[in-house]
Amino acid sequence: DTAVSQTPKYLVTQMGNDKSIKCEQNLGxxxxxWYKQDSKKFLKIMFSYNNKELIIxxxxxxxxxxxxxxxxxxxxxxxxLELGDxxxxxxxxxxxxxxxxxxxxxxxPGTRLTVL
Amino acid sequence: xxxxxxxxxxxxxxxxxxxxxCTYQTSGFNGLFWYQQHAGEAPTFLSYNVLDGLxxxxxxxxxxxxxxxxxxxxxxELQMKDSASYLCAVRDLSDYKLSFGAGTTVTVRA
Numbered sequence: 001d002t003a004v005s006q007t008p009k010y011l012v013t014q015m016g017n018d019k020s021i022k023c024e025q026n027l028g029x030x031x032x033x034w035y036k037q038d039s040k041k042f043l044k045i046m047f048s049y050n051n052k053e054l055i056i057x058x059x060x061x062x063x064x065x066x067x068x069x070x071x072x073x074x075x076x077x078x079x080x081l082e083l084g085d086x087x088x089x090x091x092x093x094x095x096x097x098x099x100x101x102x103x104x105x106x107x108x109p110g111t112r113l114t115v116l
Numbered sequence: 117x118x119x120x121x122x123x124x125x126x127x128x129x130x131x132x133x134x135x136x137x138c139t140y141q142t143s144g145f146n147g148l149f150w151y152q153q154h155a156g157e158a159p160t161f162l163s164y165n166v167l168d169g170l171x172x173x174x175x176x177x178x179x180x181x182x183x184x185x186x187x188x189x190x191x192x193e194l195q196m197k198d199s200a201s202y203l204c205a206v207r208d209l210s211d212y213k214l215s216f217g218a219g220t221t222v223t224v225r226a
Contacts, residue, residue: 033214041219048213055211104149110157110158
């Protein structure tokens with residue numbers, strides 16, 4: 001029944017490792033997002049995909065690579081993890097990110113990444 | 117881009133009313149959202165304003181003035197479960213990107 005799900009919920013890893021976070025939505029939405037929320041609780045957009053096509057790519061290090069195999073999935077792969085990557089990463093989806101009205105975003109439960 | 121400002125913290129008593137202000141500057145406005153986020157949880161949608169005026173949803177209301185770049189979220193009849201962070205977010209007209217403020221942590225005391 002979960003609308004937007006992410007795995008894993010917690011991820012603890014060493015600096016320099018490569019890791020992936022998976023996201024799936026069963027709402028039939030066209031657009032999916034990745035956000036990073038740092039220790040100061042500031043929520044910042046990283047990427048957005050609409051029907052598997054990248055539409056928003058903020059100034060994010062190229063160690064971060066999103067992949068959307070289909071419109072229900074948006075995964076985030078992170079290479080060469082750094083201490084500063086420690087944060088909570090939220091996946092979200094909305095009905096249509098390219099047309100108006102109140103197409104609210106539904107957020108996943110978040111993945112707490114800790115880089116040691 | 118957007119500059120979004122909201123107070124960092126507010127404290128109120130159970131049963132009281134609290135108003136959280138949000139000011140923004142944007143090059144292209146396409147709606148303002150309020151989200152609630154409890155500690156350790158995901159943000160959840162509360163309200164949306166795109167036209168000037170007040171939108172009411174039960175105990176929560178949200179107001180928008182586009183000419184002033186100003187919104188507020190009004191929480192009435194506060195309950196302990198309302199203790200959370202409240203995020204103001206503005207949607208950009210060009211790419212529909214949602215930019216969030218830093219959030220206002222509301223603490224409700226008995």
